[in-house]
Amino acid sequence: MIRLENVTKKFPGMKAPAVKGLNMEVKEGDVCVLVGPSGCGKTTTMKMINRIHEPTSGAIYINGEDALKMNPIKLRLDIGYVIQEIGLFPHMTIEENVATVPNEKKWPKDKISKKVDEMMTLVGLDPKVYRKRYPSALSGGQRQRVGVARAMVSDPPIMLMDEPFGAVDPITRARLQNEFLRIQERMGKTIVFVTHDIDEAIKMGDTIAVMRDGCLVQHATPSDLLSAPADEFVASLVGRNRSIKRLHLVRIREILQEVDRAKPATVDMPLDELKKRLEDSDIRSVMVVDRDNKLKGIIGVDDLKKKTGEVAADYIQDITESVTSDATLNDALSVMLECGEGYVAIVNEDDQYEGTITLGDLLNVVKEDG
């Protein structure tokens, strides 16, 4: 889909080339993550793919076609690009910013408006609140999310994303990553993704390309990179605790079937039955759901002593954070640490209860791999 052959870029006046003899292929529908130290040539590589920079030598093929012979303007309209500096147009509202490419492509007005709403909602910015604002009235992380919405709005088959989630907090970042992976599973776009965060690379990448001083050091699947780093440099980049890093590779749904937990209690469950249910539970607490299986809270053995009541609803404690089953085991771990609990509840998009993962489950996964 995207093929770089012996691509070199030397900027005028610079001694060393920014990118040196790069050979790399990104298969259709794959996410290829570029990682490496600041200044190693990641952004330059991306900007050659959409021809913001022209290679000094070498060839780039997109779908087998010579990219250097294509019309650069048309090429850029078909490649979604999230730039590292976000690069929103300051004099345009958020809505106008997101609609840039659809406007260039002369889509009908109502189609643009609908799609803008959809994309803003997707990145977690309520269109009613943010549509008419200017970029200066947004936080850095919010601007970054507008950048992602803008790149995705016209549904381009290829996306170049330069540190798209760099400026958002860890929880929002995990949510955006998961949302992004969910869309990607459906859309199968071909994506080149830059990050400084090796954990993000392991989570997002079908392949990871490690660069250093303008050269490609290793291009492999996350799993191969963890188990067989090509040299000391890659090993140090991947870091220690490689078995713990595997938590980024496993999705909750992959282990949820195997863990055997007590069934949840319902809000109207009588005290006797509730006690029985708690006895069956191995985490000394039980999740509580309503008639529609929506998660309502948790009851621990101690709650029964502290409070009085007749049915489960009288004893419920709130649960502040839960995760969906397409999140990774590492996301689950983050929530546990954040909340100071040894478990996390798993729900679907409608907040319906799907199961519980405990710290012990995570340790089992790490142990098996180690």
Ligand SMILES: Nc1ncnc2c1ncn2[C@@H]1O[C@H](COP(=O)(O)OP(=O)(O)OP(=O)(O)O)[C@@H](O)[C@H]1O
């Ligand atoms: N327009 C330019 N003119 C001259 N040199 C440039 C230009 N753009 C980048 N460079 C140089 O090329 C090298 C690679 O830069 P590049 O932006 O690709 O790095 P990067 O890997 O994206 O780094 P970072 O992680 O900091 O974003 C750097 O040494 C940089 O100074």
Ligand SMILES: [Mg+2]
């Ligand atoms: Mg860069």
